[in-house]
Amino acid sequence: MKYKSVVLTKKGGPEVLQITENELCPPNNGEVQIKVLACGVGRTDIAMRYGYYPFAPKKPFVPGYQIVGIIEAIGTKVKQFKIGDRVASLTVYGGYSEYIYLEPQHLVKVPENVKSEEATLLILNYVTAYQMLKRVANVQKGDKILITGASGGVGTALLDLAKLEDLNVYALASKHKHETIEKMGAFPMDYNSTNWMKLIKTKELKGLDFVFDGIAKSYIDKGFSLLKKGGKLVEFGYPSFLGMLSSLFKIILLNSFPNGRNAEFYGISGAYKKDKSTILYDLEALLTLLKDKKIKPIISTRMPILEASEANKLLESGLVSGNIVLLASELL
Structure with a gap:
């Protein structure tokens, strides 16, 4: 039996992602299929494609940072999961593949009444925001x-989780995305405007408690x-390697100046390499919040798994509010 994957063949734009065919083999003793x-x-997938993500493997490889799937075969040494379990990793x-082989220490069970496309968005984006x-x-x-x-x-x-914490949120985004942000309970501001900083300083005379910056460049200062x-x-933010x-x-x-404030760089890959337990623990907590309908990931576009190249192109366009999810044919 064959299955297909989308492979990153070389550094470049979405067109370098190519579909390949593979032989579906039984899992190794310590893996699940x-x-x-x-x-x-x-x-992060885009950063890998352009070659400036430090945790990317050597090319060619299959991108795809987070998945939800169903176990169809189990190695002889795997005891904590069974065929038919739905898992996140x-x-x-x-x-970006129809099948993947993983070791059980990277897996978390997904509750029955949770949609796969919503659960997969918790693994990277929501765990990052939560942590x-x-x-x-x-x-x-x-x-x-x-x-x-x-x-x-x-x-x-961040906007979704901030509601649970009763935070007062200012949100910077393009003007045409402000309606989405307002619906999530935040105060939207246009980053193309010249007075958004003045507006915050006028409203918050003592200053902000925290800034979460995913743009980098001048927005850090x-x-x-x-x-x-x-x-x-x-x-x-990972704008580029440089x-x-x-x-x-x-x-x-x-951080070198004693001004009573500080800054920190967060990267989930580095955190996962150092300590898987906190990532998996927080993912389980988020899956419970999703099961209890306390959070609701925004999905802007659903596409077939093998259309990953088009999905990358759409994401790079900057027109997306929320998330793009690749799905198996039976979920489309």
Whole structure:
């Protein structure tokens, strides 16, 4: 039996993603064979494609940072899962495929009454947002925060989770995406406007408690300047390899001055390599919130798994509010 995957063949635009055919083999003793039901498409996939993501494997490889799927075969040494279990995994790569082979320590069971396409968005975007809010910033009820790039996958996850924490949220995004942001309970501002910083300073005379920045470049300095004493900027953007280095340098520089504020760079891949347990623990917590209908990921577009190239092109267009999800044919 054959199955298909979308392979990144070389550095470049969406056109370098090519469909290949593979032989479907039994899993190794310590692995499970998973039929992929849903896979999110994110900015990290784009960073890998252009060659500036530090945790990408050697090309050619199959991108796809997070999946939800159903176990169809199990290795002889796997005891904690069974055939038919639906599972979620932070794969980092490998998700643009009809099938994937994974070790059980990377898997979390998905509750029965949760949609696969919504669950897959929790794995990267929501875990990133959740950990930044709860583990990095340790936000408290009533805190005042700014989210840049608020209409993207992590941005909308931050907005959704901020409601649960009763935070006062300022959200920076393109004008045509403000309706979505307002519906999520935040105060939208146009990043093309010249007075959004002045507006925040007028409304928040003491400054903001936290800034969550996914744009980088000049927004690091701008966001940092809006913090009150004791405030923190949390950076999570990967604009480019050089941009990432520039962001790290800026954060180091900002932290070198004793001004009562600080900045930190958050990267989920690095966190996962250091400690899988917190990522998987937080994913389980988020799946419970989704099961209980306390959060609702925004899905802008659903596409077949093998149309990953078109999905990447759409994401790069900047026209998406929310998330793009690749789905198996039976879920379309």
